[in-house]
Amino acid sequence: MKTFVADYVYPVCADPIKNGIVVVDDGGKILSVSDPQSSDPPPADAQHLRGVIVPGFVNTHCHTELSHLKDKVKPGGGLVSFIQDVQSFRNSEKEAVIAAAEKADQEMIANGIVACADTSNSNISLGIKQNSKLHYHTFVEIFGFLPENADGLFEKALALAEEFKPQSVSITAHAPYSVSKELFKLIKKYSDSGENLLSIHNQECEDENKFYRYKLGGFIDMYKHFGINIDYFRPQARNSLQSIIPLLTNRQKILLVHNTCTNLKDIYFIKRFDRKINWCFCPNANMYIEKRLPKIDLFVNQGLNITLGTDSLASNAKLCILSEMRTLQENIPSLSFGTLLQWGTRNGAEFMGIDDRFGTIEEGKTPGLNLLTGLEGGKITAATSVSKLI
Structure with a gap:
């Protein structure tokens, strides 16, 4: 399993999650999507990322x-x-x-x-x-x-x-x-x-x-x-x-x-x-x-x-x-x-x-995960870039 924690997670099918947590298995299947208020603390090996996680x-x-x-x-x-x-x-x-x-x-x-x-x-x-x-x-x-x-x-x-x-x-x-x-x-x-x-x-x-x-x-x-x-x-x-x-x-x-x-x-x-x-x-x-x-x-x-x-x-x-x-x-x-x-x-x-x-980050799907950085005020700018997580 891999656990990602980011400034925001945008599931697309639901509201953005501040400090959202996404857990995936080795095949890229989404096991859970949660916010820190309603879930256990992320494991020690979680990847803490600056930016926004979005679907592929x-x-x-x-x-x-x-x-x-x-x-x-x-x-x-x-x-x-x-x-x-x-x-x-x-x-x-x-x-x-x-x-x-x-x-x-x-x-x-x-x-x-x-x-x-x-x-x-x-x-x-x-x-x-x-x-x-x-x-x-x-x-x-x-x-x-x-x-x-x-x-x-x-x-x-x-x-x-x-x-x-x-x-x-x-x-x-x-x-x-x-x-x-x-x-x-x-x-x-x-x-x-x-x-x-x-x-x-x-x-x-x-x-x-x-x-x-x-x-x-x-x-x-x-x-x-x-x-x-x-x-x-x-x-x-x-x-x-x-x-x-x-x-x-x-x-x-x-x-x-x-x-x-x-x-x-x-x-x-x-x-x-x-x-x-x-x-x-x-x-x-x-x-x-x-x-x-x-x-x-x-x-x-x-x-x-x-x-x-x-x-x-x-x-x-x-x-x-x-x-x-x-x-x-x-x-x-x-x-x-x-x-x-x-x-x-x-x-x-x-x-x-x-x-x-x-298309969306939901439990059971394999949508791929991207990390977007360089957003300013919730807007895409010339500095915004994408990196593929899975």
Whole structure:
């Protein structure tokens, strides 16, 4: 057994405990969480720590197979330019891609992440995930905006998902602008028939909404760049999110990722439908690509379920949930540490369906434990750092 005593313990499922005591077994299972007023004194070999003990972090959006693109894509160019740059580097040497993904896996562990929802377009991360200490869920992501290709692309996604089993895996659409209505329908039919968690990139830039509303903007040039004929597509006279919501299943949890240009009308529109929507923010990637953040206050005021992700190293300097929390804290000082912590732990675990093990410090769970130091006045600062305890 190990006993940790810290200035505060944040179970997330309960109020913070001053001078809290956490006891774990050799496997990391929580044996007890208590305050000094209602428990026996800690044993002589207890580790007394200055700082705050929190659960391991849950990263609900990452692309480990893009880790080799770190520092290769120029920041601030906007989403369309970013997509074109990423595609230009896609055919890198396999050994380099695997080595970078392995390093990314270790980086997440060192930064206190215990679970990761990872997006994949190939099987290149399969071996890494099989041997990792992290819990992974893999989203096999489908691209395909031409209706005639829908059946073939879906069959390829099914085959790739089979390669990842028995690991946790599901099939999902990439984004509204990259998936045809026919392909969305195939994914919905599949999702209606069994368990299939969904994660979709959503409204990362204004051009996405312009494309769906008026068939204008940067995506027109992007399709030309890739040689894709989109003559068949007709403008929908409404934003991309409003256009695809009717095409999504009501039987699965859905994670909408980025949401940089989502507005209140979009949120009200969604509320008219019976859909299990969660919202993931990747603030560092938003700043890297578009130099802006989503309207976070809008989502908070609507009481929506929010999680955090890192996106890939193609659009981020590090894979660290604390870093994402810090960016939000710096830009939105009104956010409390408790709120940010819940986004980075419990909410993500609940979305991934792993909250029986992760997300909160509770007896019987194995959530991992992190020590945060450098908090000031209950706020995350530039000095705040994370160290992994178990």
